[in-house]
Amino acid sequence: MLPVLGGLLLAVPLMWPQRAESPDPMPMSTVLIYVFSVWLLLILLALFFGLAVRRWAHHWIDAPHAPVDDAEGP
Amino acid sequence: MGSLNTLVLVCLAYVVLLFIVAFFADHLAARGKSARWMRSPLIYTLSLSIYCTAWTFYGAVGNAARSGLEFITIYLGPTLVMVGWWWGLRKLVRVGRSQRITSIADLLSARYGKSNTLAIGVTLLAVISVTPYIALQLQSITLSFAIFAEADPSSRFSDTNTVFGVAVGLAAFAILFGTRNLNANERHHGVVTAVALEAIVKLVALLAVGIFVVWGIGGGIGPTLEQIDRSPIGSWHVDAGRWSTLIFLSAAAFVCLPRMFQVTVVENEDERHLRTASWAFPLYLMLMSLFVLPIAAIGLQIMPENTNPDLFVLAIPLSLGQNGLAMLSFLGGFSSATSMVIVAAMALSTMVSNHIVMPIWLRNQSPGASVSGDVRNVVLYARRLCIGLIMALGYLYYRLSGGGAALVTIGLVAFAGISQILPALVGGLFWRGATRNGALAGIAVGFTVWLYCMLLPAMGQGVFSDSVMHNGPWGVAWLRPHALFGLEGLDPTVHAVFWSLSFNTVVFCAVSLLGFPSPLERLQGAQFVHVFEHSAGPRGWSGSVAQSEDLMVMSQRILGSREAQAFFDSERERQGGRGALPEPTPTFLERLERELSGSIGAAASHAMIGQIVGGSSVSVQDLMAVADETAQMLEYSNQLELQSAKLEDTARKLRISNDKLTQISAQKDSFLSQVSHELRTPMTSIRAFSEILRDAETMAPEDKKRYAGIIHDEARRLSRLLDDLLDLSVLENGQVTLNYENGDLADVLDRAVATALTGVAEPLEVKRNGSIEHVRVASDLDRLAQVFINLIANAQKYCDAIHPSLTIRVQKFGTGVFVDFIDNGQGIPEEHQQMIFEKFSRVSPEKAGGAGLGLAICREIMERLGGDIEYMRGKGGAAFRVSLPVGAEIGK
Numbered sequence: 001m002l003p004v005l006g007g008l009l010l011a012v013p014l015m016w017p018q019r020a021e022s023p024d025p026m027p028m029s030t031v032l033i034y035v036f037s038v039w040l041l042l043i044l045l046a047l048f049f050g051l052a053v054r055r056w057a058h059h060w061i062d063a064p065h066a067p068v069d070d071a072e073g074p
Numbered sequence: 075m076g077s078l079n080t081l082v083l084v085c086l087a088y089v090v091l092l093f094i095v096a097f098f099a100d101h102l103a104a105r106g107k108s109a110r111w112m113r114s115p116l117i118y119t120l121s122l123s124i125y126c127t128a129w130t131f132y133g134a135v136g137n138a139a140r141s142g143l144e145f146i147t148i149y150l151g152p153t154l155v156m157v158g159w160w161w162g163l164r165k166l167v168r169v170g171r172s173q174r175i176t177s178i179a180d181l182l183s184a185r186y187g188k189s190n191t192l193a194i195g196v197t198l199l200a201v202i203s204v205t206p207y208i209a210l211q212l213q214s215i216t217l218s219f220a221i222f223a224e225a226d227p228s229s230r231f232s233d234t235n236t237v238f239g240v241a242v243g244l245a246a247f248a249i250l251f252g253t254r255n256l257n258a259n260e261r262h263h264g265v266v267t268a269v270a271l272e273a274i275v276k277l278v279a280l281l282a283v284g285i286f287v288v289w290g291i292g293g294g295i296g297p298t299l300e301q302i303d304r305s306p307i308g309s310w311h312v313d314a315g316r317w318s319t320l321i322f323l324s325a326a327a328f329v330c331l332p333r334m335f336q337v338t339v340v341e342n343e344d345e346r347h348l349r350t351a352s353w354a355f356p357l358y359l360m361l362m363s364l365f366v367l368p369i370a371a372i373g374l375q376i377m378p379e380n381t382n383p384d385l386f387v388l389a390i391p392l393s394l395g396q397n398g399l400a401m402l403s404f405l406g407g408f409s410s411a412t413s414m415v416i417v418a419a420m421a422l423s424t425m426v427s428n429h430i431v432m433p434i435w436l437r438n439q440s441p442g443a444s445v446s447g448d449v450r451n452v453v454l455y456a457r458r459l460c461i462g463l464i465m466a467l468g469y470l471y472y473r474l475s476g477g478g479a480a481l482v483t484i485g486l487v488a489f490a491g492i493s494q495i496l497p498a499l500v501g502g503l504f505w506r507g508a509t510r511n512g513a514l515a516g517i518a519v520g521f522t523v524w525l526y527c528m529l530l531p532a533m534g535q536g537v538f539s540d541s542v543m544h545n546g547p548w549g550v551a552w553l554r555p556h557a558l559f560g561l562e563g564l565d566p567t568v569h570a571v572f573w574s575l576s577f578n579t580v581v582f583c584a585v586s587l588l589g590f591p592s593p594l595e596r597l598q599g600a601q602f603v604h605v606f607e608h609s610a611g612p613r614g615w616s617g618s619v620a621q622s623e624d625l626m627v628m629s630q631r632i633l634g635s636r637e638a639q640a641f642f643d644s645e646r647e648r649q650g651g652r653g654a655l656p657e658p659t660p661t662f663l664e665r666l667e668r669e670l671s672g673s674i675g676a677a678a679s680h681a682m683i684g685q686i687v688g689g690s691s692v693s694v695q696d697l698m699a700v701a702d703e704t705a706q707m708l709e710y711s712n713q714l715e716l717q718s719a720k721l722e723d724t725a726r727k728l729r730i731s732n733d734k735l736t737q738i739s740a741q742k743d744s745f746l747s748q749v750s751h752e753l754r755t756p757m758t759s760i761r762a763f764s765e766i767l768r769d770a771e772t773m774a775p776e777d778k779k780r781y782a783g784i785i786h787d788e789a790r791r792l793s794r795l796l797d798d799l800l801d802l803s804v805l806e807n808g809q810v811t812l813n814y815e816n817g818d819l820a821d822v823l824d825r826a827v828a829t830a831l832t833g834v835a836e837p838l839e840v841k842r843n844g845s846i847e848h849v850r851v852a853s854d855l856d857r858l859a860q861v862f863i864n865l866i867a868n869a870q871k872y873c874d875a876i877h878p879s880l881t882i883r884v885q886k887f888g889t890g891v892f893v894d895f896i897d898n899g900q901g902i903p904e905e906h907q908q909m910i911f912e913k914f915s916r917v918s919p920e921k922a923g924g925a926g927l928g929l930a931i932c933r934e935i936m937e938r939l940g941g942d943i944e945y946m947r948g949k950g951g952a953a954f955r956v957s958l959p960v961g962a963e964i965g966k
Contacts, residue, residue, distance in 0.1 A: 006154050007321070029299035031143055031310045032367055039153065039360050046157040046353040053160070053349060 005045075009038045081222050081404065088275075088405055089243065092268045092412075093250075100264035115350035120270035121337045122355050123277070125152060125328060126362055127207070128214035128411035129485040131276055134363065136384030138370035142307040147317060148485075149363045151324030153356040159348045163338065165503055166329070167348060168605045170339035177425045178335040178495060185502035185602050186510035187595035193429035195514060196495060199521055200332045200425060201464065202529075203491030204418055208468030210484045211411035214384075215240050218407050221388050222400075237472060244415045245465040252420035253457040265416060266341050272409035277361060279406025283387050284365020286399055287372050291390075298368050305371040315568045323486070323571055326493035332421035333414060340421075415465075423460035431456040487528050490571050494520035497579045501586070506599040509586045516582025520574045527570035622655040625666060625683070633669065641669060738912060745913075745926060753795070756788030798927045802913065805934035812854040812938060814961075819891065820847035822855050823882060826862035830870065838870050838878035838897070847884045849891050852961030857935045861943070864928045865895045865954055873899035873951065890941065890960055896953040907945050 130148065137145035155162060175181045179200065183193035216237050252262055292298030302308055328334055342348075373386035381389055387407065391399040435452060497520070498513035564572070591599060622642075629638035645665065646656040656662050667683050763781040767773075804810050823842070831837040851858075869880045875898045885892040902910060913930040929943075936943045936956060946953040 006150075006157060027303045028142065028305075028308045028310060028367070029303050032299070032302070035143065035146060035150075036360065036364070039150075039356065042153060042157050043353045043356045043360065046159075046356065049157075049160070050349040050352055 006038065006042045009041075078219070078223050081219070081401065084401055084405070085408060088408070089247070089412075092271065093247070095271055096250075096264035096268040098264075099267035100262075103263035115344075115347040115354070117266065117270045118337075118341075118343065118347040119351040119354040119358065120273040121266045121341060122334075122351060123273035123358055123362075124269055124333055124337055124413045124417050125331075126273075126276065126359070126410055127414040127485075128211050128407050129207075130362065131280065131407045131410040132214050132218070132384045132387055133485060134366045135370045135373065135386045136382070138366050139307065139374055139383035139386065142311055143367065144312055144316065144320065145366060146363055147320035148324045149359040151321045151326070152328040153359055154321070155325045155328050156352050156355050159352040162329070163348055164345065165605060167339050167342050167345050169503065169602050171342065171345070172605060173601070176340060176428060177421055178330060178332050178499075179425045179429055181335070181339075182495065182498055182502065182513060183429070185595075185598055186498075186508070186513050187592050187598060189510045189514075190429060190433055192498075192510060192514055192517075193425075195517055197422075197425040197429050199494060199517065200492060201422055201467070203488045204332060204422060205464070205467045205471050206484050206529075207488040208415055208418060208464065209472035210488075211415045212237050212241055212468055212472050215408060215411050217382070217385060218388055218404055221385055221392065222404070234473075237469060241465050241469045244412055245419065245462050247412070248416040248419040248423075248461045248465075249458045252416065252423070252461065253454050262341065262420065265420065266337070269337070269413045269417060272413040273358075275409045276406040277358065279402045279409075280362055280365065280387065282399060283391060283403050283406075284369060286396065287369050287390060288365065291372055291376070291394075292368060298372070301375065302367060302371040305374055307367075307371060307374070313565055313568075316565050319565075319568045319571050320486075323489050323493055323567075326496045327489040330492045330495040330499060331418075331489075332425060332492075333418040336417055336421040336424075415468075419461045419464050422464050423457045426460040426464075427453060427456035431460065486567055490528055490567070490574065491521070491524050493571070494524060494574060494578055497575070497582045501582060502599070503602055505586075506596070506603050507586055507591070508582070508599065509589045509591045510595055511589050512582045512584075512586030515585040516578045519581045520578025523574040523577050524570060527573060528566070531566070622657065625663075626655060629666065629670065641666070734908075737909060741909070741912065741926075749795070753792065756792050760785050760788045798931065802927055802931050802934065805931060805938065808938075810938060812857065814852055814854055816850060816852050817855045818847075819849040819851050819884060819893070822851075822859050823847060823862060823893075826859045826866060827882075829859070830863045830866035834870060838873060838880055840866070841879060841881045843883060847882075849884065849886065849960065851891070851958060853939050853958065857939065858958070861932045861935050861956060862893070862895075864932050865956070868928065869895060869897040869899075869952065873897040875899050875951070887957075891958050893956040893958065894946070894949075894953060895956070896946075896949050897951040899951040901950070901952045902945065907947070910945060911943070 134145045134148070169175065169185075170181065173181075173184050175184060179193040179196040182196050183189050186192050219236050248265075252265055288295065288298045292301055329338075369386055369390065370383065373381070373383060373390055377386065377389060377393065387403050388400055391397075391403055432453060435456070494517055497516050498508070501508035502513070626638065626642055629641065633641065642656060645662050649656050649662070663683055670683070763785050767778065767781055767785075827840050831840075866880060869878070873880070877898075879898050881894070881896045883892075883894040883896070885894070911929050911933045913927060933943050936958075939958065940961075941956065941958040943954060943956050946955050
């Protein structure tokens with residue numbers, strides 16, 4: 001879901017006025033700041049997601065302590 | 075001005091540092107003592123940074139200087155992949171670990187039923203698309219050397235020598251640390267650690283240059299942004315198609331590139347590292363690209379017109395006299411190039427040696443001649459050779475292409491090429507219906523289109539002439555490499571990516587849907603698609619004594635307690651260790667595996683040790699091998715069982731015949747004594763009476779007549795006995811001549827009854843059923859009558875009923891008749907029934923007058939006549955059935 005959100009957000013600048021088609025194009029600095037903000041947002045979301053995973057996916061996180069491969073002996 | 079010599083010295087010192095770090099890390103890892111930091115998510119994240127090659131280090135600035143913000147797409151793609159790790163990369167990593175995958179080719183081959191054809195295809199595709207990329211790294215290192223050389227007039231700089239030296243050096247490094255040992259899980263701690271160090275160096279270098287440019291030249295963030303807006307790239311301009319295509323392409327390449335697969339999946343220590351990398355790696359990418367645009371904009375402003383924008387990162391500090399910074403920047407670029415080349419060469423060599431060289435070598439090897447250790451050495455040499463070969467290819471490509479094209483173009487060509495794996499990869503992970511043929515066809519078609527639309531046109535004028543490019547081959551317009559099927563007006567990259575991946579996906583899906591996967595494919599498909607249900611948790615790999623305990627327990631169960639203890643003790647002594655158990659070193663494991671395979675078969679022992687040491691789940695192929703062995707054993711045991719059943723049967727038959735022989739022998743003995751007795755009795759009386767006749771002086775004539783009569787009777791009895799014996803002997807030897815004639819069965823029976831009962835004091839009652847007896851038979855009627863007489867006489871002799879009677883019944887069947895003789899006596903006891911047809915057998919000797927030859931003669935006669943005689947059970951008394959073929963009428 002994050003990649004989709006990211007993809008959509010990063011597609012937004014495509015709708016902004018460009019040099020070739022408009023006499024008053026969007027300045028590069030604005031786009032730059034926008035893209036990096038989206039980027040940072042994605043990073044933060046991923047960070048939070050990672051923390052959330054630690055909380056709700058115990059089975060995944062705690063697996064090394066669980067007797068996973070001793071269940072079936074030779 | 076920095077001298078070229080200093081640069082070379084610094085460069086060499088840096089390489090030596092990398093060597094030391096790599097060696098140190100390898101050493102620690104080999105002793106199983108790798109420090110916590112070496113297995114931390116941080117190292118993993120940093121090792122992912124080999125995505126940022128010299129292409130991104132130098133080329134991003136060049137790209138930004140040419141087309142503005144477009145460069146950033148190359149970083150955005152991987153970012154999107156990383157933040158979506160939970161659905162994509164996690165699965166890939168889990169599959170890679172549980173299936174012990176060693177490369178992307180291995181992954182695809184494993185998914186599609188261990189198809190080596192597919193692996194070879196993917197390997198070739200990878201080699202073809204990565205070689206230009208390696209050439210690109212060589213070029214960037216050379217270019218950066220050249221920049222320093224220009225600044226240092228005293229130097230004698232040679233392009234060719236530098237490239238050659240660099241290529242050889244990189245190959246040596248990759249060989250040293252990539253192929254030091256052969257690890258089952260293909261991890262290279264040394265290389266990964268060195269790569270992580272290089273990741274830090276390149277980040278620091280780029281940030282340093284960026285900070286210098288923004289604050290040192292630009293005068294802070296605000297003014298720099300203003301300068302950017304004023305520069306030629308200062309306004310928003312991007313092609314929407316390219317923007318999204320490039321994001322997609324870089325995302326695809328991030329997953330599919332062999333070197334990325336190597337660090338993401340193969341070198342992954344712990345699946346949970348992904349959690350950290352999911353935000354840390356995008357952060358790394360963001361920092362890497364943060365200053366790209368400012369550097370490009372300022373560079374365009376202050377550098378002379380003819381400067382190659384690809385080298386702004388180096389040229390700006392150099393031109394401003396910042397030699398230290400330039401040096402750092404150079405090291406950054408150098409790091410990017412070297413780490414990429416080393417890992418890529420390693421990954422490719424693994425693929426080439428595993429899927430191309432080894433199968434060929436194994437095929438040419440006489441079976442049974444190879445020992446495990448031999449193979450390991452061959453694999454290592456093959457890898458070393460492959461690394462050398464790949465570097466040579468890269469070098470050749472560089473020399474042939476002349477190194478002129480802009481860096482970014484080559485990079486994109488490589489990306490698009492390797493992305494052809496994507497449909498088969500994604501399909502393999504998420505769609506169980508994907509088949510090997512689908513994957514093969516898709517990749518082949520995609521690869522062809524990519525070759526035609528992208529690689530060949532990109533290789534310059536030599537391959538396609540202008541007319542082909544503008545009018546299509548043979549003037550067919552819709553085959554123009556940049557406007558396939560008349561799709562004009564698209565950017566060439568977008569055009570090539572669109573067509574190649576569309577064809578690829580469509581063909582892949584279509585062929586998969588049309589075909590049907592093989593059983594192995596279906597199993598592997600299920601293993602891949604539902605990997606989270608099939609594999610254990612994301613635990614790390616670690617060699618510890620705890621494993622030795624597990625191994626010990628397992629070995630005890632298989633080998634037996636004392637043997638296992640002895641084996642472990644000897645191993646511990648061999649290792650010189652002091653603990654209770656030996657360390658689970660590869661040698662030890664190999665020996666243990668051999669030891670166990672003696673008991674449970676090679677495949678099973680491999681699977682078991684893998685289960686304990688590797689922590690990876692047992693692959694389907696392992697299971698199949700185990701199943702094969704089990705099936706073989708089952709078959710052996712079945713065969714054994716069959717054999718023993720046969721033996722038992724034979725033994726039983728032997729026992730029966732032995733019993734019979736013993737019985738017969740006993741009979742013979744008793745018969746001989748009987749015969750002697752029978753012979754002696756008449757002989758004695760003959761002798762006695764003849765002596766009386768000889769010696770008596772005077773004798774009444776009636777006495778004389780009586781004695782002579784006795785002698786005559788006894789002599790007749792003797793000759794009858796001898797006749798019987800002769801008859802039987804003749805019949806048995808088959809020397810009898812049968813006199814066939816036509817006759818009525820009833821007549822034969824009449825004659826037999828009359829003969830048998832003539833002169834008997836109390837004849838038994840004979841019951842017959844009249845008219846049905848009139849059957850015409852063609853047989854030896856005298857012999858037949860002999861049989862009947864014998865049977866009737868027997869009944870007369872043995873029937874113990876108060877009013878003895880004999881029923882003679884004639885029945886027709888098929889082509890013959892049954893003649894049954896049933897009396898109303900007690901019959902023959904069970905234990906004698908088997909023997910009555912044998913010679914010399916007599917059921918009750920005290921009653922018998924004959925020598926026990928009658929029934930034996932009857933059976934011989936009936937066999938000669940093509941019929942049979944048998945005893946019938948459960949008929950009340952003694953019952954014999956004579957079966958007789960009617961026979962063809964003997965005509966005149």
